[in-house]
Structure formats: structure tokens, C-alpha cells
Amino acid sequence: MTDLAFRSARGVLVTGASRGIGRAVAHAFAERGDRVAVHYRTGREEAEETLRQLPGEGHALVQGDLADPQAALALVSEAIAGVGGAVDVLVCNAAVAPSERNRHSVAETSYDEWVSSWRTMVDVNLLGAANVTWAVANHLIERQAPGAIVNVGSRGAFVGEPEHPAYGASKAALHAFGQSMALALAPHRISVTSVAPGFIATERQHTKLAGPTGDSIRDQSPFGRVGTPEDVAAGVVYLASPEAMWSSGTVLDINGASYLRS
Structure with missing residues (x-):
């Protein structure tokens, strides 16, 4: 494939695309004429809804548990076949996100829960x-x-996640991994970048934003609002573009100035 071809319709694999940020990212690429492989682990109905919403043709649905190394390998092969034989862009969005269910504050968690x-x-x-x-x-x-x-990291990699330290650490490591890959893959004309979103108004955050803490969350940003999945998608699409190749290795903050790194 030539660089000119890279500017035309591409095959794109978005992990964790059944809803939220992943769905918005998948839609943003499809709007630009790309063929998108929508990955999910268990939410098949939601993933099928993402697929139905995508404009254009040539999209595909792929399933796999990323915690299983063989499943991760298989879903890439399935995605390649599903979008016409070539994946040109990978968006690593799938994640185990913080929730009350997986809260693991060090002083309040048993050792078995901590390890898990x-x-x-x-x-x-x-x-x-x-x-x-x-x-x-x-x-x-x-x-x-x-x-x-493009890796979807988190502001939590920089501000800390005291109630979900494994999440903060995994996202910080994801940023570092992306920078290592940026160095390793540049000779092959493959850019590797990350985005670090702040608080994003996804479906799972609706209750929190509608509750008594909603205003304080919105006030984290001088814009007086929280981010949207579409805000993140815009950054991802740019970083995956040929024009952003020279930005390889960067971590792009998408947090509405709620946290500024020096």
C-alpha cells in the first residue's frame, strides 16, 4: 500500500466499540469513508447497534476477550478478513473501567480482591x-x-486513581507502551499515539452526572462541562490521519483543561 492509498478508505479496528467512546470513534471513522471492525467482548446487542449506526459499507463485527492472548490474536485476524483483507488503523479502546464494583482502595480491600x-x-x-x-x-x-x-489512555494516569490504582497504573503503562512502540515502528511508517481523556459523559456516567456530585464534576473544567465521546473521537481520528504522522509518540490530553501537565 502506498501513502496515497493510506489517505483513501482504510480498514480500522476499534476495540471496545459496543458503546461510549468506542462507538463514537467507530462512527467518526465510518463517516470518513473507512471500513470499521467493531470489537466487543460480551455486549453483542450493543455492538450490533453500533454496527447498524455506522454510515457506509464494508463494516464488520468481531468478538474476543482481550484478557486471553489467543483471543486477541484471533480477533485481529477476524477483523482483517471482515473489513476487506487489510487493517490500517488500530484504536486500542477496550478497558476494564473504574466502577464501584471493582473499587480497590488499598486500606479497604482484602488481599484476594486486590490481586484480582x-x-x-x-x-x-x-x-x-x-x-x-x-x-x-x-x-x-x-x-x-x-x-x-492510537491508544485510549486516561487523565487518571497523571492525576492518580486512589480508589482504582490498578486502573491508573494500567493507563500510565499504556501511554509508556505507546511511546516505546512509536520508536520501534517509525521505521515501518507506523505512527503510535495516545489520548488521555478526562471525565467523559458516557452511558455509565449518567447517574453520577445527574446526581449531587454532577456540578462538581462539571466544574473540574473551566468550560463548565464534561467531555463527550465525540470530543475523544475527534482527537483519535486526527492522530490516526496521515497528516498527524509526525506527532507519533505524543499523548494528547482531552480533558477541557481540567488537568494541565507541565
């Missing part, structure tokens, strides 16, 4: 992304094709 939380989050948020990256990177190298990999 760390294993679950690291297996998906870091190792799953690493394994999918390996598969897509080698696919691109074999084709001698340019490409882009």
Missing part, C-alpha cells in the same frame, strides 16, 4: 492492548504498509 483487581485491569487495559498491537503491527509490516495505532 490488578490482574483483571492489567490483563485487559495493558496486556490486551499490547497483544492486539503486536498482531496489527506485524500485519502492517508484512504488507509494507503505513498505518496508525
Whole structure:
């Protein structure tokens, strides 16, 4: 594939695309004429709804548990076949997100719960992304094709996550992994970047935003609002574009100035 071809319709794999940020990212690529492989682990109905919403043709649905290394490898092969034989862009969005159910504050969690939380989050948020990256990177190298990999990290990698330390650590490691891959894959014309979203108004955050803490969350940003999945998608689409190749290695903050890194 030539660089000119990279500007035309591309094959895009978005992990964790059944809803929220992943759904918005999938839709943003499809709007630009790309063929999108919508990945999900268990939410098949939601993933099918994402697929139905995508404009254009040539999209596909792929399933797999990223905590399983063999499943991660298989879903990339399925995605390649599903979008016409080539994946040019990978968006590593799938993650075990913080919730009250997986809260693991060090002073309030049993050792078994602590170990389980760390294993679950690291297996998906870091190792799953690493394994999918390996598969897509080698696919691109074999084709001698340019490409882009964008990791969806988190502001929590910088501000800390005291009630979900495994989440914060896994996202910080994902940023670092992306920068290592940016160095390793640049000779192959593959850019690797990350985004670090702040608080995003996804479906799972509706109750929190509608409750008594909603105003304080919105006030974290001088814009007086929280981010949307579409805000994140806009950054991801830009970083995956050929024009952003020279930004390889960057971590783009998408948090409405709610946190500023020095």
C-alpha cells in the first residue's frame, strides 16, 4: 500500500466499540469513508447497534476477550478478513473501567480482591492492548504498509486513581507502551499515539452526572462541562490521519483543561 492509498478508505479496528467512546470513534471513522471492525467482548446487542449506526459499507463485527492472548490474536485476524483483507488503523479502546464494583482502595480491600483487581485491569487495559498491537503491527509490516495505532489512555494516569490504582497504573503503562512502540515502528511508517481523556459523559456516567456530585464534576473544567465521546473521537481520528504522522509518540490530553501537565 502506498501513502496515497493510506489517505483513501482504510480498514480500522476499534476495540471496545459496543458503546461510549468506542462507538463514537467507530462512527467518526465510518463517516470518513473507512471500513470499521467493531470489537466487543460480551455486549453483542450493543455492538450490533453500533454496527447498524455506522454510515457506509464494508463494516464488520468481531468478538474476543482481550484478557486471553489467543483471543486477541484471533480477533485481529477476524477483523482483517471482515473489513476487506487489510487493517490500517488500530484504536486500542477496550478497558476494564473504574466502577464501584471493582473499587480497590488499598486500606479497604482484602488481599484476594486486590490481586484480582490488578490482574483483571492489567490483563485487559495493558496486556490486551499490547497483544492486539503486536498482531496489527506485524500485519502492517508484512504488507509494507503505513498505518496508525492510537491508544485510549486516561487523565487518571497523571492525576492518580486512589480508589482504582490498578486502573491508573494500567493507563500510565499504556501511554509508556505507546511511546516505546512509536520508536520501534517509525521505521515501518507506523505512527503510535495516545489520548488521555478526562471525565467523559458516557452511558455509565449518567447517574453520577445527574446526581449531587454532577456540578462538581462539571466544574473540574473551566468550560463548565464534561467531555463527550465525540470530543475523544475527534482527537483519535486526527492522530490516526496521515497528516498527524509526525506527532507519533505524543499523548494528547482531552480533558477541557481540567488537568494541565507541565
